[in-house]
Amino acid sequence: MTVMNQNVSYAFPPHAVPHLPIRNSSNVFPVHRIYCVGRNYADHAIEMGHDPNREAPFFFQKNPDTLVLSGGVFPYPDKSNDVHHELEMVIALKSGGKDIPIEKALDHVFAYGVGLDMTRRDLQGEAKKAGRPWEIGKAFEFSAPCSELVLASEIGHPAKGAVTLKVNGAVKQKGDLDQLIWKVPEMISYLSGLFELQAGDLIYSGTPAGVGPVVRGDEMLGTVDGIGEIKIKVG
Ligand code: MN
Numbered sequence: 001m002t003v004m005n006q007n008v009s010y011a012f013p014p015h016a017v018p019h020l021p022i023r024n025s026s027n028v029f030p031v032h033r034i035y036c037v038g039r040n041y042a043d044h045a046i047e048m049g050h051d052p053n054r055e056a057p058f059f060f061q062k063n064p065d066t067l068v069l070s071g072g073v074f075p076y077p078d079k080s081n082d083v084h085h086e087l088e089m090v091i092a093l094k095s096g097g098k099d100i101p102i103e104k105a106l107d108h109v110f111a112y113g114v115g116l117d118m119t120r121r122d123l124q125g126e127a128k129k130a131g132r133p134w135e136i137g138k139a140f141e142f143s144a145p146c147s148e149l150v151l152a153s154e155i156g157h158p159a160k161g162a163v164t165l166k167v168n169g170a171v172k173q174k175g176d177l178d179q180l181i182w183k184v185p186e187m188i189s190y191l192s193g194l195f196e197l198q199a200g201d202l203i204y205s206g207t208p209a210g211v212g213p214v215v216r217g218d219e220m221l222g223t224v225d226g227i228g229e230i231k232i233k234v235g
Pocket of ligand 1: 036037038086088117204206207
């Protein structure tokens with residue numbers, strides 16, 4: 001925080017703060033960081049029983065200026081021929097901290113949304129194979145479409161609800177929030193052990209099965225029951 005909030009004279013105008021609309025509010029949500037959880041949905045085996053061997057969650061980040069509002073266009077990115085959709089519930093924090101206990105974690109949640117973790121799968125795959133960072137596969141421009149946010153004070157903290165992505169009307173991804181391996185309070189608590197969470201942080205909570213490629217002209221419609229929907233066209 002030491003490099004910010006000082007009285008300084010900028011060499012050129014600083015970038016605007018990326019933000020998301022909030023349903024039933026004239027305020028907008030100023031975005032600080034975007035954290036994304038790696039694979040976080042139970043596969044079929046896990047959903048049928050308990051998994052005593054769940055692995056610790058892992059995280060990567062996207063940049064706040066990669067957000068795209070629902071109703072907008074996701075331009076098909078350069079340098080990839082295999083761009084995938086990943087539909088995810090998004091958690092928006094109103095406060096943060098370090099080492100947040102699980103039982104206090106939901107106190108920090110401001111709102112929820114519906115997001116797409118758009119992924120250059122071919123580039124991500126090359127990075128994985130080479131043991132390199134994932135940014136070129138994950139954190140490119142327009143890679144983080146997100147719906148308006150819906151206040152937790154209105155809808156509570158959804159722990160159950162269908163997560164569905166349709167492309168051109170055909171269902172491609174189908175899951176339920178109750179299949180999350182790491183639940184929302186656990187994700188927040190774990191992440192706060194690695195980073196100091198702050199008001200304005202977003203967490204993309206992982207995607208259910210059925211990820212796949214999109215092509216120019218596709219219309220993606222994602223819904224999370226109890227939260228809302230996102231509509232994005234591939235340009
Ligand atoms: Mn994802």
